[in-house]
Amino acid sequence: xxxxxxxxxxxxxxxxxxxxxxxxxxxxxxxxxxxxxxxxxxxxxxxxxxxxxxxxxxxxxxxxxxxxxxxxxxxxxxxxxxxxxxxxxxxxxxxxxxxxxxxxxxxxxxxxxxxxxxxxxxxxxxxxxxxxxxxxxxxxxxxxxxxxxxxxxxxxxxxxxxxxxxxxxxxxxxxxxxxxxxx
Amino acid sequence: xxxxxxxxxxxxxxxxxxxxxxxxxxxxxxxxxxxxxxxxxxxxxxxxxxxxxxxxxxxxxxxxxxxxxxxxxxxxxxxxxxxxxxxxxxxxxxxxxxxxxxxxxxxxxxxxxxxxxxxxxxxxxxxxxxxxxxxxxxxxxxxxxxxxxxxxxxxxxxxxxxxxxxxxxxxxxxxxxxxxxxx
DNA sequence: TGCTAACCGGAGAGTGTCTCCGTATCGTGG
DNA sequence: CCACGATACGGAGACACTCTCCGGTTAGCA
Numbered sequence: 009x010x011x012x013x014x015x016x017x018x019x020x021x022x023x024x025x026x027x028x029x030x031x032x033x034x035x036x037x038x039x040x041x042x043x044x045x046x047x048x049x050x051x052x053x054x055x056x057x058x059x060x061x062x063x064x065x066x067x068x069x070x071x072x073x074x075x076x077x078x079x080x081x082x083x084x085x086x087x088x089x090x091x092x093x094x095x096x097x098x099x100x101x102x103x104x105x106x107x108x109x110x111x112x113x114x115x116x117x118x119x120x121x122x123x124x125x126x127x128x129x130x131x132x133x134x135x136x137x138x139x140x141x142x143x144x145x146x147x148x149x150x151x152x153x154x155x156x157x158x159x160x161x162x163x164x165x166x167x168x169x170x171x172x173x174x175x176x177x178x179x180x181x182x183x184x185x186x187x188x189x190x191x
Numbered sequence: 192x193x194x195x196x197x198x199x200x201x202x203x204x205x206x207x208x209x210x211x212x213x214x215x216x217x218x219x220x221x222x223x224x225x226x227x228x229x230x231x232x233x234x235x236x237x238x239x240x241x242x243x244x245x246x247x248x249x250x251x252x253x254x255x256x257x258x259x260x261x262x263x264x265x266x267x268x269x270x271x272x273x274x275x276x277x278x279x280x281x282x283x284x285x286x287x288x289x290x291x292x293x294x295x296x297x298x299x300x301x302x303x304x305x306x307x308x309x310x311x312x313x314x315x316x317x318x319x320x321x322x323x324x325x326x327x328x329x330x331x332x333x334x335x336x337x338x339x340x341x342x343x344x345x346x347x348x349x350x351x352x353x354x355x356x357x358x359x360x361x362x363x364x365x366x367x368x369x370x371x372x373x374x
Numbered sequence: 375t376g377c378t379a380a381c382c383g384g385a386g387a388g389t390g391t392c393t394c395c396g397t398a399t400c401g402t403g404g
Numbered sequence: 405c406c407a408c409g410a411t412a413c414g415g416a417g418a419c420a421c422t423c424t425c426c427g428g429t430t431a432g433c434a
Contacts, residue, residue: 010400013412036390047414052392110293114352151366158353159363162345165352169297170341180342183334187370193380193431219421230383235423 017054019044024061032106033062059122062111065104066126073101077133080140087146088189094137095181096174099164102130109168113161117154131157148190159184200237202227207244215289216245242305245294248287249309256284260316263323270329271372277320278364279357282347285313292351296344300337314340331373342367 009017023044027035037058041051055061076097083090102112115121116131134153141147163184167177192200206227210218220241224234238244259280266273285295298304299314317336324330346367350360 010411012400016413037392038390041414048392049394049414050412053412056392058391110348110352113349117353148366151362155362155366158349158355159346159366162349162363163342165293165348166296166341166345169293169348170300172341179333179338180345183331183338183342183370184366185370186374187366187368191369191374195431196381199382220423221421224383231423232383232425233381236381240423 013054016044016046016050020046020051020054020061021064025065028062028065028105033058033111034107037061057122063123063126066123069101069126070129073129073133076101077136080137087141087144088185091137091141091185091189092178092181095160095163095185096178098130098134098160099167099177099181102161102164103168106168109161109164113158113165116157116161146190148188151188156188159188196237199227199229199233203229203234203237203244204247208248211245211248211288216241216294217290220244240305246306246309249306252284252309253312256312256316259284260319263320270324270327271368274320274324274368274372275361275364278343278346278368279361281313281317281343282350282360282364285344285347286351289351292344292347296341296348299340299344329373331371334371339371342371 020040024040027040027043031039037051038048040061041048044051055064076094080090080094080097083093099109102109112123112127112130115123116127118124121127131153134157138147138151138153138156160181163177163180166172167180203223207223210223210226214222220234221231223244224231227234238247259277263273263277263280266276282292285292295306295310295313298306299310301307304310314336317340321330321334321336321339343364346360346363349355350363
């Protein structure tokens with residue numbers, strides 16, 4: 009890759025991160041190009057479609073996801089609180105910009121999605137947390153990872169679209185957690 | 192209202208119902224106008240924005256919602272099954288076309304939304320079902336109607352966006368119901 | 375039948391997406 | 405150090421969608 013190409017690539021990712029955070033995932037891509045100081049042609053050569061840009065942005069997630077999992081697994085309290093804590097981390101992770109939760113949650117179960125592979129990191133994270141709870145025999149037996157992801161993703165999506173704050177989201181997550189924890 | 196105006200109004204609503212069902216709530220409004228056999232100007236005079244069209248479409252809901260509530264309240268079995276049955280009715284009601292669940296769920300808590308008042312019918316329906324369960328002392332005390340709506344709306348939204356069938360949605364609703372029913 | 379308020383619908387401005395291709399730049403091999 | 409080919413740049417523009425404005429038309433009443 010030529011030096012100028014790499015420079016523009018990096019600028020575009022950075023600009024996209026900014027614009028998406030400010031205006032949501034529906035923001036104009038020309039705006040992204042403009043802010044990166046390049047023409048639209050350059051943007052579309054590097055990133056054939058919107059999702060490719062999202063994919064690049066999500067690179068930096070991996071580390072943060074790992075940290076969140078580690079923190080969760082180190083938790084010593086009751087299983088319900090562990091699960092609840094993880095849910096809150098997860099909701100924050102996927103709520104980086106407007107439209108994110110919906111995008112990610114639906115990509116999670118769609119191997120055709122351009123960001124499917126990135127989402128598998130999140131799925132693996134869930135697997136680890138769920139496995140830890142199973143070890144303590146705290147979880148209902150018939151639930152699958154994908155179901156948990158969809159439940160929490162649903163809450164995050166609603167929260168995103170209704171612009172709910174953490175205080176409003178928490179009781180929703182509690183209900184989900186209570187429904188998952190063994191009675 | 193002049194006869195020709197009413198005729199066009201009705202045609203537009205019917206066309207919108209068709210187009211939204213086929214292509215989702217994001218479909219082109221010019222397409223709706225074309226299918227109704229009128230110009231875009233006529234469409235936008237009758238319906239200043241997309242939501243106004245949705246509002247008109249939702250007119251026919253009221254009756255169906257009432258029927259669903261009645262059916263639910265007549266149910267004699269255990270509270271969990273009553274709640275689950277209602278959830279399924281509700282998800283079907285708001286999943287008339289792609290994008291519907293998200294739209295409705297976020298409008299539910301936003302008095303500024305053009306379809307807010309229509310949504311209050313749905314809210315009233317939830318209130319009735321929840322009141323019935325409270326009477327049986329079957330529900331957790333600290334939950335509010337809006338929270339229940341958001342939880343089920345979240346599941347419906349995810350189902351809509353991931354194109355899940357009823358079989359995939361049911362276990363998700365079960366978790367929510369279990370989290371709401373008194374232990 | 376004739377009048378007028380109400381309605382119709384197409385042209386077009388504004389915005390966003392995405393492509394094509396002439397031009398500019400990089401970086402290597404001579 | 406320079407020249408040249410490969411690579412990348414970016415703006416013009418085709419296309420799609422939303423929404424408005426206004427000249428022409430029509431319904432319905434007197």
